[in-house]
Structures are given as C-alpha cells and as structure tokens.
Amino acid sequence: MSAQEQRRRTRLAWVLALVALLGGAAGLVAGSEGWSLAAFRTMLADGSAELILWQIRAPRTLGAWLTGALFGLAGAIAQGLFRNPLADPYLLGSAAGASLGVVLVLAAGALTGIGLELATADWLSRFGLVAAAFCGALAGVGLTLSLARGAQHTTRLLLAGVVVGVVLGALNDLLTTLAPDALRGKQAFLLGTTGFLGWSSCAVLGAVLLLVLPPGWRLSRVLDALTLGEDSAASLGLPLPALRLVLVVLMALATGTAVSQAGMVAFVGLVAPHLVRRFVHATHGYRLVASAAMGGALLLLADVLARTLIAPQELPVGVLTAVLGGFYLLWLLHRREIAG
C-alpha cells in the first residue's frame, strides 16, 4: 500500500470520527424547535434536560448512527458478495420479509374473522411490530437461500432474491386488501423514522453491530478473493459456499435489526460503500468498517436535517435519505457518462 493511500485512509477515518462527534453534538442541540441555543439553555435551566436530552435526543441520535452503521455494513457486504456496486442490503428479500411481518401483525386482528385462530392472532399482536419485522427479514432471506439452494451461485441467489421480493410483496398486498387497517401502519413503517428510538433500541442495535462487525471483518478476505472472480476465489482453497452463507446471514442480521428498529431507511446501505470507494481503494476489511462509519455519519446527519429543516414540523428521515441518495446516484451516473 502506498504512503499516499495510507494517508487517505487515515484521513477518512478521522473525518468520519469527526462527523460522528459533531453530528452527535448537533443531534443533542437540535430539538423540535430547530436550532435554538436560547431554547437549549432554558431547557438546561428548567430541569427538563434529563427527559428531553437523555431520554429522547441522546438515544435518538445514537440510534440514528447505529442504524446507519448497520445499513452501511450490510450494504458493503452485499456489494462485495455480489460484486455489484448496485447491490443493496434489501436485495435478498429482507425488505419484503420485514414488511410482510409487520403487515401480518397489523392485520392479525382483522384476520381473526377470516380463519386464523383467535389465540394465534392474540399471540401475534403481542409479538410486537419490531420482532415481527426482524423475523420477517430473516425469514425472507432464509426463503431466498432455500430457493437458491444455498449460496453457491451468486446469480441464482440474486434471482431467488428478486422472486422472493415479488412473491412476498404480493402476499403483502393481499393481506392489506383483506385488512385495510393494516395499510396505514405498513406505510408508516415503510417510511423509515428515527423518531421512536429509545435506549432499548440502541442496546439492540449496538449489540448486533458488535456481533456482526468482527466476523464480517474476519471474512472480508473472502470478499477480497471474490473480486478476482468466483473461480479464482475457489482456487485459493476457500470453502466459498459456507463462507458466503455466513456473510449472507450477517447481512440479514444487520438489515433485519436496522429495519425492525427504524423502518425502511432508503439508500444509506447503497450510498455508504460508494462514498467509501470514492475516497479510498482499500481491501474489504477496511471497507466494511469504513462503510459502517460512513452509513452512521450519513444517517446521523440526515436525522439532524430531518429534525431541523422544517422545524417545528419534522420530515421522516427515510424520505430525506431517499431524496439525497437518489440525487447522489444520479450525479454519479451523470459524471460517469461524461467521463465515458
């Protein structure tokens, strides 16, 4: 590695750490009334700081970073795994699965009339949206894996993911037709919001990040090998199918957790690894960690913007990331066209 590349990596690491710190501070100061230092000072003085700062803003800010980090990490794994810069964490059916899980729970009450046992419905609605989304995401990926008969063939895996997405999406629509009440809940869930993140969410998000990042980092050499092509990777003596399966599971865990806590936040998983690649040409070990930090920084900034742009009203952060991410990709395409 050249000294220049080394410097770039160090610089990116510092910048990401700085953005996280500054974004975190901004997240604590920016409230429902926008940027108002006067309001911040009165809040510190009148004793509501514990509630507003510690119980609401702090977990929301940290939670936004953690959610973004999980999406960034999952995105980097997906793009390495499929050797496709347009792969995103939702690709293998986790989005459709999570959404279906949520709709199932929301519709459970209404469905009791149409054949589900009452006990089941009651159990389902107690199960909670968060757990349902998480299990749905894992089930979606599980279904994709079983359809593709494991993770041996990338193309088959990708196709199975698309099929599962379509089929689960259709089931989803069927359920919302039978139980229209579930529709608005689903829409709200698809929107993606950091507004409901509390300390318990942060604990879950943090635990999963700690759980997924080390093995992801260890397996990054598999992703490095895959950049040479499947055959070359296999010729290196790596047990590719098994390792790829582990990577898919890690990705599903990260995505499922993030979606279950904050909903479908668009584009962070897609854009974060892109941005990292723009700045450094690192191997996947560095890339995974940097993508996580980049995803965290992106969602953190988006969250602060969502809170303050039209304060005292608030934008759903998912809408903001979709708009910003969409324009970034368009700009990227435009540049490539000019360059090409």
Place this chain on the structure above:
Amino acid sequence: MVKRCWRRVLAPVLAMCALATCAARAEVLVRDDRDVAIRLATPPQRVVTLMPSLTETVCALGFCERLVGTDRYSNWPARVTALPKLGGMHDTQVERLVALRPDVVLAARSTRAVERLEALGLRVVVLEPRSQDEAKRTVATIATLLGQPEQATVLWARIDAQVQAAAARVPVSLRGQKVYFEVDSAPYAAGSTSFLGELLTQLGLGNIVPPALGPFPKLNPEFIVQAQPDLVMAVERNLRDMPRRPGWAALKALQTRRTCAFESRRYEMLVRPGPRLGEAASLVADCLQALP
C-alpha cells in the same frame, strides 16, 4: 355536654370523610380500547390528542382549553388549529410532545408511537371507535377521564336528538333506499356495521354492502354496478369522477343525479366518529331533501 363532645369528635371526622370522598372523586380510572386500566390521581389538565375525532370529542365535552397539542389533521373547532401540531399517528413528534408535558395523551392504535410514549413515562389512553357503540363508549371514557362523566350523557343525548331530527326530515319516499357510500375511490365502501353505515340506517336508509363484509370493505367496482344503488354518496371529487369509471355510467343513480356530493370540509364531519355525527346526519338529510 355529651352533645358538645359528640360535636367535637364528629365534626372533624365528618370533615375528613368529606375530604376523602372528594379525593376519591378526584381520582379517575378508565379502561381504554386495549383493555389497559389508566389511573390518574386527578383529572388531567394538560391533554394531547392524536386523532381528529378525539380532539373534537374533548372540545365538544367542554374541555377544549385543556388541550395543549393535537395531531396535524385536527382542524375542528377552529381554535385547535392554533395549537402545536405534533405530526400524525405514525410519525408523532415525540420530543415536542413530551416537552408539552401533557398529563395524558389520547391516541389511536399505533404500536410504535404508543410504546415509545409510554416508555417515556407518559400516560396514553388508546381509543379508536369504529361503530357508534364504540364512539359512544369513547365519549364516556373521555368524559370520565376529564372528571365529568355526566357530560358524556348530555353530549350523546344531543347527538341522538340531532340524528332523530335529521331522520324525521328524510322524505318518506326515500325510506329503505339502498345507498353506496364511498369512503375511498379504491373503492372502499362504508358497510352497514361502520358508524357511518349505522348512521344511514338511523336515517331509514338501506346499504348495498351486507354486514358480513365488515365495516369498510374494499369492493370490486363491478359489485357496485350490479348492486345498482338507489343513492350514491361520496366526497365531491370522487363523485365527479364516477361516470368516467368503466361501466359506471350505467349506474341509474348517477344518471338520475340521485347523489350526495359532500364538500371536503363537510365530508370530514361524516368520516370522523366524533361528536359531529349529529351534524353529519343533518348534512345527509339536507342532501336527501334537496334530491330531485
């Protein structure tokens, strides 16, 4: 002597009893639609509502001044538009809501927002009426919660009287006529088991949607064409589009203009299961009287 002694002992005891009953009166206990018991030491003075019909109920019961914030859709009575708007049921602005320090939050079912608010130590009463019985129960729950349960009877008696007066105005020739009431162009209809369907029944009208289909079923457009409703009711915009839908020009009700098109601000009265149901009945009666 004995008498005076009695007085000396009895008076404080009686006073304490009076105080105790007073305290017992002040404590409120309600059960919400989740069957969760909510107990408050005193009737709440600072109230946040997250659904228009709940806002309207609080105001109609005479407690409008206790509201400190509402959801973004609440717009009646006019004074609530000046209150802080706290988003919708699914993107509730938690921080802003908490900063208002409400004693209680009245909300519809939405697990995420309700869970988060309760985790932050707020008292949340979940109320989401779909039928008139439930709407009546909601009014009673809110009146009890706010410390004046008797107000519920007064309010509901007023609504009942308004509905009966409206029913009396419905021309006899229209009694029993089958209605298609569209609540969404998908098309979703108001079935006879919804509060709207019940209102139509009270006005002496029939419904093309059988009770078995539930309160707000999504229908096949063909079903409506085949059912040939005698009357079609919808918000203005939807009604204008109806003749352009495939096959709908064949609806006799549309051809003969036996329709009620509601202007959207007035239409809100009809689709909110709140205290303006009586006015809504009168709105429908107005339309029916004006029919050719």
